Amino acid sequence: MSEPQRENERVTIDDVKRVAELAYLELTASEVTRMQRDLNAILDYVAQLNELDTSAVEPMAQVSEVLGGVPSALRADVPTPSLPRDRVMAAAPETDGTFFKVPKVIER
Amino acid sequence: MTKVDTALPTIHDLRAALIARKAAATQTALACFERIEAQDKIIHAFLALNREGALKKASEIDATAAKGEPLPALAGVPIGIKDVLVQDGLPATAGSKILEGYMPPYTATAVRRLADAGAVLLGKLNCDEFAMGSSNENSAYGPVRNPHATERVPGGSSGGSAAAVAAGMAMATLGTDTGGSIRQPASFCGVVGVLPTYGRVSRYGLIAFASSLDRIGPFAMTVRDAATVLGVIAGHDPCDATSSLEPVPDYTANIDAGVRGLRLGVPVEYFAEGLDPEVRRAVEASIEQLRAAGAEIKPISLPHTRYAVPTYYVIATAEASANLARFDGVRYGYRAPGSNTLSAMYRCSREGGFGPEVKRRIMLGTYVLSAGYYDAYYKKAQQVRRLLTNDFLAAFNEVDAILTPTAPTPAFKLGEKVDDPMSMYLADIYTVTASLAGICGVSVPCGQSREGLPIGMQVLGKHFDEATIFRVSQAVEKLQGGRDR
Numbered sequence: 323m324s325e326p327q328r329e330n331e332r333v334t335i336d337d338v339k340r341v342a343e344l345a346y347l348e349l350t351a352s353e354v355t356r357m358q359r360d361l362n363a364i365l366d367y368v369a370q371l372n373e374l375d376t377s378a379v380e381p382m383a384q385v386s387e388v389l390g391g392v393p394s395a396l397r398a399d400v401p402t403p404s405l406p407r408d409r410v411m412a413a414a415p416e417t418d419g420t421f422f423k424v425p426k427v428i429e430r
Numbered sequence: 431m432t433k434v435d436t437a438l439p440t441i442h443d444l445r446a447a448l449i450a451r452k453a454a455a456t457q458t459a460l461a462c463f464e465r466i467e468a469q470d471k472i473i474h475a476f477l478a479l480n481r482e483g484a485l486k487k488a489s490e491i492d493a494t495a496a497k498g499e500p501l502p503a504l505a506g507v508p509i510g511i512k513d514v515l516v517q518d519g520l521p522a523t524a525g526s527k528i529l530e531g532y533m534p535p536y537t538a539t540a541v542r543r544l545a546d547a548g549a550v551l552l553g554k555l556n557c558d559e560f561a562m563g564s565s566n567e568n569s570a571y572g573p574v575r576n577p578h579a580t581e582r583v584p585g586g587s588s589g590g591s592a593a594a595v596a597a598g599m600a601m602a603t604l605g606t607d608t609g610g611s612i613r614q615p616a617s618f619c620g621v622v623g624v625l626p627t628y629g630r631v632s633r634y635g636l637i638a639f640a641s642s643l644d645r646i647g648p649f650a651m652t653v654r655d656a657a658t659v660l661g662v663i664a665g666h667d668p669c670d671a672t673s674s675l676e677p678v679p680d681y682t683a684n685i686d687a688g689v690r691g692l693r694l695g696v697p698v699e700y701f702a703e704g705l706d707p708e709v710r711r712a713v714e715a716s717i718e719q720l721r722a723a724g725a726e727i728k729p730i731s732l733p734h735t736r737y738a739v740p741t742y743y744v745i746a747t748a749e750a751s752a753n754l755a756r757f758d759g760v761r762y763g764y765r766a767p768g769s770n771t772l773s774a775m776y777r778c779s780r781e782g783g784f785g786p787e788v789k790r791r792i793m794l795g796t797y798v799l800s801a802g803y804y805d806a807y808y809k810k811a812q813q814v815r816r817l818l819t820n821d822f823l824a825a826f827n828e829v830d831a832i833l834t835p836t837a838p839t840p841a842f843k844l845g846e847k848v849d850d851p852m853s854m855y856l857a858d859i860y861t862v863t864a865s866l867a868g869i870c871g872v873s874v875p876c877g878q879s880r881e882g883l884p885i886g887m888q889v890l891g892k893h894f895d896e897a898t899i900f901r902v903s904q905a906v907e908k909l910q911g912g913r914d915r
Contacts, residue, residue, distance in 0.1 A: 333797070337797070338793070341793055341796050341797045341800065342793065344796050344800060345751060345780075345792050345793060345796040346755075346758065346773070346776040346777050346780055347777060347780055347781055347784075347789055347792065347793070348774075348777035348778050348780075348781040349781065349789070353786075353789070357789075357790065357793055360790055360851055361790075361793060361794060361797065363851070363852055364743065364794060364851065364852065364855075365794075365797075365807075367739075367740055367852060368740040368743065368744055368807065370736075370737065370740060371737055371740050371741065371744075371810050371811065371814055372810070373737075374734075374737065374813075374814060374817065376810060376813035376814065376817070379813040379814075379816055379817060380813070380816060381809050381812035381813050381815075381816065382812050382813070382815045382816035382819065383642065383812055384642055384672075385628045385629075385642060385819070385867070385868030386628075386629065386672060388819060388823070388868065388893070389627070389628065389629055389674060389676075389868060389893055389894075390676075396671075397668060405535050405536060406535070409535035410535055410761075412533070412535070413532060413533060413534075413535070413761070413762040413763075414761055414762065415759060415760075415762075415763075415764075415765035416765070422760050422761055424760055424772050424775060425769050425770055425771050425772050425774070425775050426770070426771060426772065427771075427772045
């Protein structure tokens with residue numbers, strides 16, 4: 323059921339299409355409409371994070387910084403056997419045995 | 431307490447039977463397959479079974495026992511594996527059509543450690559697609575049903591893992607928890623579910639959802655069994671750069687120490703509006719039992735709790751949008767036929783292979799990371815994550831463990847929340863805080879509703895203090911009259 327787009331909708335239909343392009347998702351027209359509704363509902367809810375003053379707070383991307391005990395040294399840069407090629411290629415949708423085959427990359 | 435009659439032994443009892451040379455591994459595995467045969471058309475916990483491999487392993491264990499040779503820690507224990515973990519020789523679907531038929535070329539570290547410890551791996555367990563969901567209704571292969579009430583959900587995303595233990599189809603299972611996906615289904619299904627500290631268990635071989643949040647953990651019928659399984663899978667792995675060097679103690683060593691002298695915090699924010707009165711009654715009664723058993727019960731505050739769900743849904747979806755970019759039809763999984771260009775192949779394969787909840791989360795994650803929105807959403811959420819973590823660090827200066835309900839309600843009915851994503855997300859309200867802070871937790875059964883639906887209590891502990899939360903949970907289990915040993 324389509325609704326008229328409100329003027330100050332956080333996420334517009336164009337936003338949905340732009341994000342779908344970034345995410346490599348070929349959404350159908352009804353998916354786009356539904357997605358706009360869902361994203362707005364969720365982001366309206368997420369907006370409450372703005373109630374908090376975080377100007378003096380360092381962002382925390384990894385919990386490891388408070389955990390300690392995580393090795394800070396990287397392992398030695400020494401090549402070791404990886405997965406056997408034939409096992410990997412067995413899962414490939416299309417292959418010549420060495421490479422993964424895909425449709426042409428350049429679109430023009 | 432009404433429990434689904436499992437007739438499966440505990441790990442300790444099985445070991446005793448093996449040592450007594452009663453061909454217990456084969457018998458136990460056969461009992462599991464019988465239950466699966468009898469009930470799984472309805473429950474739908476399993477997506478793939480490895481009957482031949484499992485019975486072969488079981489008979490090897492029985493032969494070792496018959497010769498009187500030493501037995502590894504989990505000898506003969508039948509275990510199921512959530513289908514987001516890879517096991518060479520079995521498919522891995524992550525509950526998605528995009529990986530239908532995918533046969534992984536290696537085995538996850540946690541799974542390999544179970545096998546090396548003598549476990550009998552039964553098969554792969556149903557779950558919400560890419561571990562995204564709180565009801566197991568997002569599986570592309572059909573929902574899982576709660577063994578206690580089959581018109582109700584088992585919880586999610588590890589619904590199959592929880593249901594299999596509750597229904598006596600396995601003695602233990604592995605699940606994963608990103609925002610509550612072990613704890614909440616454990617609560618809904620009346621079993622024990624463990625959220626280990628972030629970095630406690632290697633994520634190598636776990637199909638990633640949100641890399642700073644994902645954890646692998648065990649389900650079992652008893653706290654002791656769950657602690658035993660954790661002891662086997664935990665520990666540093668060079669294949670996981672986030673896995674911790676923290677030594678792994680014997681989690682069962684102090685498990686019967688009781689709660690006398692322990693300080694247990696009860697956060698006011700977890701007992702406010704939205705909590706089902708029957709859940710409140712069961713959890714509060716359990717807390718009173720712990721007080722009577724000698725624990726000091728202290729009211730505490732975790733003031734940023736109400737911001738946890740929005741924080742989680744920004745961070746988890748942002749990380750998921752990056753982790754799921756690899757599903758593009760190139761190297762594995764579904765490739766949409768008939769695409770003339772690479773980008774059309776990407777778009778059509780992902781559109782055709784992913785379900786609606788996965789697409790919704792990828793879209794949300796992509797949006798919050800996109801230019802112009804990164805600071806407002808993703809960076810903001812990371813800042814709030816630090817505030818939430820600091821709430822816990824401050825609380826653990828005052829208390830040894832924290833007690834909360836695991837979920838705001840008992841198991842809801844299939845179909846009840848599918849049309850309202852926000853309502854489904856709010857089911858995670860008590861679990862996402864621990865997820866964001868990296869701390870450990872257990873959900874332990876603490877009662878049931880008037881209709882006989884299981885209710886779980888969540889016990890949260892400091893980073894790497896699983897021993898204390900097992901000690902508290904063991905006390906809860908004993909006070910509930912639970913079986914052990």
